Amino acid sequence: xxxxxxxxxxxxxxxxxxxxxxxxxxxxxxxxxxxxxxxxxxxxxxxxxxxxxxxxxxxxxxxxxxxxxxxxxxxxxxxxxxxxxxxxxxxxxxxxxxxxxxxxxxxxxxxxxxxxxxxxxxxxxxxxxxxxxxxxxxxxxxxxxxxxxxxxxxxxxxxxxxxxxxxxxxxxxxxxxxxxxxxxxxxxxxxxxxxxxxxxxxxxxxxxxxxxxxxxxxxxxxxxxxxxxxxxxxxxxxxxxxxxxxxxxxxxxxxxxxxxxxxxxxxxxxxxxxxxxxxxxxxxxxxxxxxxxxxxxxxxxxxxxxxxxxxxxxxxxxxxxxxxxxxxxxxxxxxxxxxxxxxxxxxxxxxxxxxxxxxxxxxxxxxxxxxxxxxxxxxxxxxxxxxxxxxxxxxxxxxxxxxxxxxxxxxxxxxxxxxxxxxxxxxxxxxxxxxxxxxxxxxxxxxxxxxxxxxxxxxxxxxxxxxxxxxxxxxxxxxxxxxxxxxxx
Numbered sequence: 001x002x003x004x005x006x007x008x009x010x011x012x013x014x015x016x017x018x019x020x021x022x023x024x025x026x027x028x029x030x031x032x033x034x035x036x037x038x039x040x041x042x043x044x045x046x047x048x049x050x051x052x053x054x055x056x057x058x059x060x061x062x063x064x065x066x067x068x069x070x071x072x073x074x075x076x077x078x079x080x081x082x083x084x085x086x087x088x089x090x091x092x093x094x095x096x097x098x099x100x101x102x103x104x105x106x107x108x109x110x111x112x113x114x115x116x117x118x119x120x121x122x123x124x125x126x127x128x129x130x131x132x133x134x135x136x137x138x139x140x141x142x143x144x145x146x147x148x149x150x151x152x153x154x155x156x157x158x159x160x161x162x163x164x165x166x167x168x169x170x171x172x173x174x175x176x177x178x179x180x181x182x183x184x185x186x187x188x189x190x191x192x193x194x195x196x197x198x199x200x201x202x203x204x205x206x207x208x209x210x211x212x213x214x215x216x217x218x219x220x221x222x223x224x225x226x227x228x229x230x231x232x233x234x235x236x237x238x239x240x241x242x243x244x245x246x247x248x249x250x251x252x253x254x255x256x257x258x259x260x261x262x263x264x265x266x267x268x269x270x271x272x273x274x275x276x277x278x279x280x281x282x283x284x285x286x287x288x289x290x291x292x293x294x295x296x297x298x299x300x301x302x303x304x305x306x307x308x309x310x311x312x313x314x315x316x317x318x319x320x321x322x323x324x325x326x327x328x329x330x331x332x333x334x335x336x337x338x339x340x341x342x343x344x345x346x347x348x349x350x351x352x353x354x355x356x357x358x359x360x361x362x363x364x365x366x367x368x369x370x371x372x373x374x375x376x377x378x379x380x381x382x383x384x385x386x387x388x389x390x391x392x393x394x395x396x397x398x399x400x401x402x403x404x405x406x407x408x409x410x411x412x413x414x415x416x417x418x419x420x421x422x423x424x425x426x427x428x429x430x431x432x433x434x435x436x437x438x439x440x441x442x443x444x445x446x447x448x449x450x451x452x453x454x455x456x457x458x459x460x461x462x463x464x465x466x467x468x469x470x471x472x473x474x475x476x477x478x479x480x481x482x483x484x485x486x487x488x489x
Contacts, residue, residue, distance in 0.1 A: 019153035022253040027146040029249045033242065034138050040239045045134065047274040049107075051326050055335045059272035060137075061096065062338075063265040064144035066345055070261040071148045072155065076346075081151075088147040095140030102133035149254060152261075211256060218248030236276040243269045264345035271338045280330075287328035288312045290366070295323070295373035302374075304381060314373075319380050321373070329369030336368075336404050337361040343408070353415050360411060368404045372396050 034041070047053045068089075070076055080086040106129035222245030229238035247266040251258055275283070289311050296314050299306035307315045314321040340361040344354040372392075379388035 019150045022153055023146040023150035026149055026250055026253045027142050030142045030145065030246060033245055033249065034142070037239070037242050040235070040242070041134065041138075043235065044239060044273060045130075052331050053274045053334075055331070055338070056272040056274070059268060059338060060141050061144075062342060063268045064092075064141050064148070066265045066268060066342070067145060067148040067261065068151075069346065070264070071152045076348075084154075085147075085151050088143075088151065092140055092144045092147060095136055095143060099133050099136035099140055102129050102136055106130035106133050145250060149250060152258075153255060209256060211259065212252055215248040215252035218244045218251065222246075222248065234276075236274060239273045240270065264341070268338065268341055268345075271334060271341075283330060284325050284328050287330055287366070288323045288325070291327065291329060291369055291373055292323045294370045295321075295377060298370070298374040299377045302378070304377070306377065314377060316377055316380055319385070321377055321380065323373065327369070327373065329366050332369055332400055332404065333362045333365035335401065336365045336408070339401075339405070340408060349412075353412070356415060357408065357411065360408075364404055364407045364411075368400050368407070371403065372400055 044056065048057045065078070069078055072081075080089050106127050222241045222243070226238055226241040226245070229235075229241065243266055246269075247262055251262055254262070274280070292308050292312050292314055296306045296308045299314070299316065305317055309315050309320070312323045314323070337358070340357050344357060376388055376392045376396075379391055
């Protein structure tokens, strides 16, 4: 039997479709992780139904969309590239819609009472519709993550016969992922944008790339911390261990350099969990006191008789305005920090601007909450209690994020105009030293077109180094000068 040509050889030990193989394995391991953390996710869902952490429901979907947006190296886009990616996106959207419908059904209050206490936490009694909503939501997130991984790997792993087909047809070989990444980096640099190219991971002495070993270390670290926090009864810190474990699973099956694309989504996932009780109480008290004192000071500046009482209350004549936990600004700070992170990861801006915007998220949230309390106090005095409570409880939830986004946009506008960046192409040093040549006129005669003997004998480099005035004086024809006539008397 004759051996098969090298271009048509096939590795029988590996999978036929490595992209599908890696996506299926990552989806299966993520399902096991979700099953292991299911009790913690029930507590997280109960916290999402409260007023302080209701934004956490949207954070996992935003993280998956961020992975999908950064799935390709050459371009970042939400739009599918081909029919296969379009079907994957449609399945993801369909699962999200089904999860939303199930969640809406589970949120409907039952006709009969469950017999629980009136002050019990919402969401502790799980209904079948709530369980179905959680399962559909988890399935949508796992599908979106696996589809993003599959879409990234399938563009890097060409079939074995692709090179032979191109060679037989007389075509140039397909550019590798590294070549495409370098060209994309050059194009992005020319456009004035930051771009990070993907590089091949160096193999460790044991034969396994260091990124794969680091991913396995993340999985082991997450599971070990999970057991440790469970042993000491720390439920909320144990929830946070899901992030390194899930990141390690996806990273292990991704290509080299994937940590740059997974790190933004992993950082965003931390905002889906509630804060530990001790941390929350340590933050809420100072925020309430700061909001009450700043609001009273602003009302005094506007000419009203305002004073603080008990640290968290503002006395306005006959009215007493209380700054409760929901008015402390903690929720607004968390939401705005997540939105700023999404903006920083989606829009290509310089690194120093990303750091400034992220650091300014919490102060902007505190300023917006201070503005809310001040406007509410003014409405209590001049518009009446009914309108003030309507604005404070109903409309403020929509006006505060809009005001915070406007402040962030204004800060971005200011940062863009803080420094001037010259995007003109750099002139080489040799061209800078060359004198600017004047447009030469057409020669009128045959003798004028010929160079003078002195100029022709000089080398070209010496003529180029001389000033333009000296060269022009040498090339000009010499005319005999007439003797000056004596003045007549």
